[in-house]
Amino acid sequence: IRYWRTSTGFEVDFILNEMAVAIEVKASNKIHHNHLKGLRALLEEHKVQRSIVVCHEERPRQVDPNVEILPWKSFLEVLWTGNLLI
DSSP states (O other): OEEEEOTTSOEEEEEETTTTEEEEEOOOSSOOGGGGHHHHHHHHHSOOSEEEEEESOSSOEEETTTEEEEEHHHHHHHHHTTOSOO
């Protein structure tokens, strides 16, 4: 587990298995375009199999083909069942 950061300040909280999964954690009830700056910068530079934003939204949803929004409880279910890594 590590993090990713550019020289200009974009960052992603967790990177798993050499860019297999990128996880950004936000304490927000609604994820907006600005919350995705770090993940989008990462996706421009690297091939990532799965990109996830963990937050307080009520339902999972897909933003772009590359970014999943997961409520924290859904994320924990995915993590605990071993389905995080594709």
